[in-house]
Amino acid sequence: MSIGRLDETGLPVERKLDMHVQKSRYRNAGLFLSFVGPSIVFFVLVFVIPMVFGVYLTFTDWNGYSNNKFLVGLKNYADVFSDISFWKSMWNTVRYSLVSVITVNVLAFFLAYMLTSGIKGEKLLRAGFFIPNLIGGLILGYIWRFIFSRVVVNLYSFIPLEIFKQSWLSSPNTAMSAMIIVTTWQYSGYILLIYTAGFISIPHDMIEAARIDGAKEPCITRRIRIPLMVPSIVVSLFLTLTRTFKVYDLNLSLTAGGPYDSTKLAAMHIYTKAFEEQRYGIGQAEALIMFIVMAAIALTQTYVGKKREQEI
Amino acid sequence: MKRALIVCLFIALVVPAFATGTMEQSATVKSDLSVSSEEIALVGGGPFSKTVKITFLNSKPEITEALQAGCESFGKKYNVDIELYETSSPGDTLAKKYAAGEAPTVAIVDLANIRDLYAEKLVDLSNEPWVSLGGRDLGAVMKDKVYGMPFTIEGTGVIYNKTAIEKIIGRTFVPTDYATLDAFKALCAELQKGGMKYPVVLNSEDWSVNKTYQWIYAYQDGTINGAIQFLKDVYNGKTTFEDNVVFNGVIDTYDYFASVNINQADPLAADYDLNASYVAEGESAFWLNGTWAWPDFAPFAVEGMEYGICGYPINDAPAVQGKAFGAATKFVMIDKVNSSDEQKQAAKIFLNWLVFTKEGQDCLVSQCEIVPAFSNITVEPTNPFNVSLKKLINDGLLAEGVTYSPSDHRSVLGAPLQAHLAGKNSKMDIAKLLDEYWTKRLPKE
Numbered sequence: 060m061s062i063g064r065l066d067e068t069g070l071p072v073e074r075k076l077d078m079h080v081q082k083s084r085y086r087n088a089g090l091f092l093s094f095v096g097p098s099i100v101f102f103v104l105v106f107v108i109p110m111v112f113g114v115y116l117t118f119t120d121w122n123g124y125s126n127n128k129f130l131v132g133l134k135n136y137a138d139v140f141s142d143i144s145f146w147k148s149m150w151n152t153v154r155y156s157l158v159s160v161i162t163v164n165v166l167a168f169f170l171a172y173m174l175t176s177g178i179k180g181e182k183l184l185r186a187g188f189f190i191p192n193l194i195g196g197l198i199l200g201y202i203w204r205f206i207f208s209r210v211v212v213n214l215y216s217f218i219p220l221e222i223f224k225q226s227w228l229s230s231p232n233t234a235m236s237a238m239i240i241v242t243t244w245q246y247s248g249y250i251l252l253i254y255t256a257g258f259i260s261i262p263h264d265m266i267e268a269a270r271i272d273g274a275k276e277p278c279i280t281r282r283i284r285i286p287l288m289v290p291s292i293v294v295s296l297f298l299t300l301t302r303t304f305k306v307y308d309l310n311l312s313l314t315a316g317g318p319y320d321s322t323k324l325a326a327m328h329i330y331t332k333a334f335e336e337q338r339y340g341i342g343q344a345e346a347l348i349m350f351i352v353m354a355a356i357a358l359t360q361t362y363v364g365k366k367r368e369q370e371i
Numbered sequence: 372m373k374r375a376l377i378v379c380l381f382i383a384l385v386v387p388a389f390a391t392g393t394m395e396q397s398a399t400v401k402s403d404l405s406v407s408s409e410e411i412a413l414v415g416g417g418p419f420s421k422t423v424k425i426t427f428l429n430s431k432p433e434i435t436e437a438l439q440a441g442c443e444s445f446g447k448k449y450n451v452d453i454e455l456y457e458t459s460s461p462g463d464t465l466a467k468k469y470a471a472g473e474a475p476t477v478a479i480v481d482l483a484n485i486r487d488l489y490a491e492k493l494v495d496l497s498n499e500p501w502v503s504l505g506g507r508d509l510g511a512v513m514k515d516k517v518y519g520m521p522f523t524i525e526g527t528g529v530i531y532n533k534t535a536i537e538k539i540i541g542r543t544f545v546p547t548d549y550a551t552l553d554a555f556k557a558l559c560a561e562l563q564k565g566g567m568k569y570p571v572v573l574n575s576e577d578w579s580v581n582k583t584y585q586w587i588y589a590y591q592d593g594t595i596n597g598a599i600q601f602l603k604d605v606y607n608g609k610t611t612f613e614d615n616v617v618f619n620g621v622i623d624t625y626d627y628f629a630s631v632n633i634n635q636a637d638p639l640a641a642d643y644d645l646n647a648s649y650v651a652e653g654e655s656a657f658w659l660n661g662t663w664a665w666p667d668f669a670p671f672a673v674e675g676m677e678y679g680i681c682g683y684p685i686n687d688a689p690a691v692q693g694k695a696f697g698a699a700t701k702f703v704m705i706d707k708v709n710s711s712d713e714q715k716q717a718a719k720i721f722l723n724w725l726v727f728t729k730e731g732q733d734c735l736v737s738q739c740e741i742v743p744a745f746s747n748i749t750v751e752p753t754n755p756f757n758v759s760l761k762k763l764i765n766d767g768l769l770a771e772g773v774t775y776s777p778s779d780h781r782s783v784l785g786a787p788l789q790a791h792l793a794g795k796n797s798k799m800d801i802a803k804l805l806d807e808y809w810t811k812r813l814p815k816e
Contacts, residue, residue: 124488212640230639315577317577317789318793319793320786335781337778
């Protein structure tokens with residue numbers, strides 16, 4: 060019978076090695092848990108449990124107060140699919156988000172380009188463009204509501220253009236445009252910072268080399284800057300898309316969904332359903348559908364964007 | 372080491388500052404303890420020996436300050452510490468508070484909230500002494516039990532500037548003389564001839580526009596039963612809005628209002644405060660609204676001008692012509708789930724104090740400027756809208772108000788009538804929409 064090599068304490072060397080590996084594994088696990096544990100606990104508490112509970116509520120007839128929740132199967136989902144006003148608000152949200160994502164990103168990209176090209180006072184201007192993002196959506200909405208309803212119509216006496224004749228908030232098309240203008244004004248300063256970081260990270264020698272080779276500015280932007288900015292573009296598109304999809308505060312304070320529900324976005328519709336009409340189950344089912352639509356669009360965009368990323 | 376010390380010191384200083392909510396002892400209210408035995412008999416209890424802390428949710432934000440003063444007076448006398456807070460959306464706030472296990476002991480809420488909560492969470496108030504003084508007739512009664520004390524009666528109608536009208540027409544303005552649409556049109560023509568280009572003001576907010584439907588229901592025969600019967604007939608397919616005389620009359624009047632509306636050029640851009648100022652200052656004569664508008668109207672009210680509220684002009688409805696409509700619009704509930712017996716008792720005494728003592732009645736009528744529902748309260752209302760409402764009640768010119776709408780009434784029907792106001796859909800579109808809505812829902816009794 061072979062007992063293998065023994066160490067000075069009389070234990071087999073292999074066993075001691077095993078114990079050492081095990082100890083080190085425990086230590087690593089402890090270290091791992093001490094760093095990741097708190098995050099996991101909070102993630103589970105504030106995301107996983109509410110999400111699971113929310114999905115459960117979509118199968119109940121809960122009104123938001125009652126101690127009793129009766130399971131109703133897929134009835135809430137059937138109601139959602141027959142709720143025309145929900146799909147109208149979803150369509151409003153998609154229209155609003157798509158246009159806002161384009162306007163916010165184009166403006167932010169252009170501003171970032173200007174503010175990294177060495178113009179005077181660029182730091183001050185960056186801060187200035189960022190400030191609207193510090194104002195809460197509600198306050199912002201009330202300020203702009205005053206501008207669109209009161210200031211714009213008074214401009215008509217000085218500049219008699221058709222667009223200044225009536226409040227922008229009283230007709231469906233202009234009210235939606237007003238929402239997009241305010242969103243662009245609010246978010247472009249924030250997205251500007253991401254693009255600025257992207258522009259700064261482009262190696263200057265690469266631009267310099269292109270210039271020496273005779274490339275013009277538009278060509279440099281198209282062939283060098285934009286391809287190298289793809290990571291920033293992916294992040295910015297993701298952020299604007301998810302933010303605009305979920306917007307509620309600005310919708311409430313600027314148009315309150317009006318005129319006649321033409322700017323009512325999905326989040327506002329869901330809130331009305333769940334809290335005003337006390338149909339929590341349907342509201343929750345609509346929220347879940349909105350989440351799935353938003354996640355599908357955002358993840359597809361991120362996946363496509365990531366594939367286009369260039370290595371420097 | 373030094374850094375660790377600084378961190379410890381920082382924690383020692385900062386944590387208690389944020390922890391006051393849990394560590395602070397309940398403040399002891401200094402009790403006056405000067406409550407007479409008559410008052411104790413009236414309110415059903417004397418001051419508490421140990422301070423009782425209760426919470427009070429108020430969903431009428433415009434009276435919070437006045438109510439706070441009343442709470443303090445009561446608290447000092449009865450050794451009750453009342454923490455008052457306000458909300459403009461009671462359903463939402465109550466859902467959150469119940470979910471957190473911190474429901475308010477007392478709350479001023481809407482009828483719909485009582486309907487949602489009474490079965491599981493509210494104290495049965497049927498045996499309270501104020502029930503026999505109007506509390507049952509106007510209170511929130513569910514399955515024959517009273518779960519909500521009626522807090523205020525509000526009237527919906529057409530607010531008018533009597534002085535501005537009389538200045539143009541040169542004779543005394545008697546609202547009932549213009550109870551038909553034809554007579555009202557003639558009056559408006561007279562006002563326009565006298566220089567008042569737009570005699571009517573219409574609001575654009577969906578909650579306000581939505582109230583226009585209530586004229587259709589309330590004016591069926593002026594009673595709740597009549598309105599419910601009509602809506603049940605629509606539900607059962609026995610009648611339609613399109614065929615209903617009152618529906619046609621109400622919408623015809625609304626269309627006429629829209630044609631002489633001061634916001635006619637852009638009706639959905641109307642501003643509530645500006646609307647108040649138009650009528651208060653006499654630029655316009657009539658404002659479709661209700662007695663709740665006084666706090667917004669008061670800052671613009673001109674000294675010496677007389678204001679009041681009257682019915683909605685309508686042709687072909689003699690039973691209700693000249694009548695405004697009114698109902699108890701807010702109710703006080705007491706929670707039974709998160710409140711102790713002592714807290715419930717303090718809450719009940721507080722309600723009795725409001726109804727039966729001079730101080731309480733003064734708080735309601737003079738400070739909060741509301742019209743209470745109880746027959747024992749003889750304190751006269753102070754603001755012109757409530758004075759006018761009281762006169763309508765005394766003259767038998769108040770139809771029974773709407774308490775039977777489902778909770779999605781505004782969200783489903785508000786926007787289409789806004790579109791009608793902007794000229795985007797017709798009277799028949801509205802009729803069809805109402806038929807569709809009421810064939811799927813029964814009125815809540």
